[in-house]
Amino acid sequence: MTVPSSEDEEDGLDAAKRALAESERRYQTLFETMAQGVVYQDKNGRIISANPAAERMLGMTLEVMQGRTATDPRWRAVREDGSPFPDDERPSVRALRTGKPALGVITGFYHPELNETRWLRNDSTPELDPVDGSPVRVYSILEDITDRLKAEKAAAEASRTVVTILENVTDAFFALDKEFRYTYVNRRGEEITHKTREELLGRRVWDVYPDLIGSVFYHQYYRAMAGDGPVTFEEFYAGSQTWYRAHAYATPDGLAVYLRNITAERRAAEERAATEQRQREFMRDVLASVTNGKLHLCFSDADLPGPCPDCTGVTLTPTEGLRALRLTADEAAGAQGFSDDRRHDLVTAVSEAGMNAIVHAGGGVACVRTLPDHIVQVWIVDEGAGISVENLPRATLEKGYTTAGTLGHGMKMMLRSTDRVYLLTSPTGTTVVLEQGPNSQSPLLQNEW
Known part of the structure; x- marks a missing residue:
């Protein structure tokens, strides 16, 4: 058996130190370059470290942040509804109090450089003492979701505007998915079909109106769905003894259809034509x-x-x-x-x-x-x-x-x-x-x- 010399032991120790230093360097590089913000707080909730991404998101340098707690009023923290965020519900405070992660919490912070509220998704995770399991630190991963929320808000507002318009147009409007199932019916659509939305949504139009199979409506809707371009036509529906003018066009989700009752219009035109004749x-x-x-x-x-x-x-x-x-x-x-x-x-x-x-x-x-x-x-x-x-x-x-x-x-x-x-x-x-x-x-x- 060969006994390691002191020189060999020193070489092994040096290699271990170099590996540890290299690992720390990599982690430090990751910490400094990652897109998410990272904030470290001690067991009293005071900020002790933050990476550059967190500095950008919060609008202040580490030197300014150090020593602040999550409950500092200068953060001007608010909930999604704009109300003040209670101190004891802040994710880092909860993590330190309970010893459990507080994940996916959306908080608005005042950004002093941009002079506006920025919205951050916060995952706060406590570090526990290996002996007694008590929280000794907490680190928070921050993701700036301001632009996404603005886009979602704009999309929601646009959707509300579209729905408002569709609910007030004089034409019946309904949307079908690619299987010709109703996905939306406006108020006029309920009136013109004498059916409620609950009776239509989720059902195939051919199941609701089987007598339309093989009709002009059937062929024209399939033609529009196939991508041949918008179709506009007038046709008589015997089921309700009504003349309709339909305009249908393909959408990414299926088909959009505007429908108008033109029975009175057709009768008036026929009467005018007969009178003129x-x-x-x-x-x-x-x-x-x-x-x-x-x-x-x-x-x-x-x-x-x-x-x-x-x-x-x-x-x-x-x-x-x-x-x-x-x-x-x-x-x-x-x-x-x-x-x-x-x-x-x-x-x-x-x-x-x-x-x-x-x-x-x-x-x-x-x-x-x-x-x-x-x-x-x-x-x-x-x-x-x-x-x-x-x-x-x-x-x-x-x-x-x-x-x-x-x-x-x-x-x-x-x-x-x-x-x-x-x-x-x-x-x-x-x-x-x-x-x-x-x-x-x-x-x-x-x-x-």
Whole structure:
């Protein structure tokens, strides 16, 4: 057996000292560079040490803090609700009093450099005497959560604002998760569905309304959920005999849907449309009667005399096309054996129709063709604003009336000069079809106005 020499013992002791020194250095480096604040207090609660992070969080140097206790009024400690923090509930005080850790305590401290309250999460842990187990020191780990709390407060406020808005909008609103379960329903949603939130939340919309499966609602909601973009549609729901306008769009959590009852709106629109149709039909009959059947007011392409021909023969512009149209019509009338007067009448009507297209719509297209029984037919099509319903009687019958500041002889001159005039007009354009035969027809009225 070999007995260690004193020299070997000294080498081992030196190595142990070096290891201890290295360990202390590492711990000191960690203490000084860690992001969390660390504060040491003695058994009386007086601060004896703090790392740089704690100095930044508390807004003072270690020299200023040393000797202070947690109950020093200069901390201006408050609870989350803003009320003063009782001295005996401070986490370091509790840890020293009970010998047990006080963890996750949120406290507001006045920061003298920033002149504001900063919010810290505090974990205080006592160090116990190995002999009697009594607390001899306490160390507190501090985390600055001020920015997080501000962000949470802002998010909560924004959420309250959104909820306030949604609860007061006139549309029903509901949110669905990715399984089409209700996650939110506003007050109007309860009213429009005649169901409480408790009856809807957590349930799949298809379970609440199984008759919607396969409907337009079903397919449009799935389309929006799939990320095809927002969808807006109107659909009738037989279950409540109600027309709805829906707007749905995908969200990170599922689907958001705005729903409006438009039954009254649809009925009013249908009534307006029916009234306008009756007015137009009445006007059509009156205009046909007072013009001895010469004026045919059309409501659709189907009312025109056959399908519209390929009107590419003559292009009408403010500077050209009108002369060529007159010449083409005159030649067609001559080829069908029209007398000079009948040819002149047709050319006069064509000139007026072409000029109307140029003046009111900036131009158009026209073509001339012949039909059986030597009928010459002239089509003039433009894309102007058309003649409004209320202006039709005056525009067609009143000499000199115009909506564009022209002489306004157009429509009445066409009626005097041709056998038949077909008129189809809308906000997207006007089609005028003139027909003339070789033989003179009956006058407009016996008195010719």
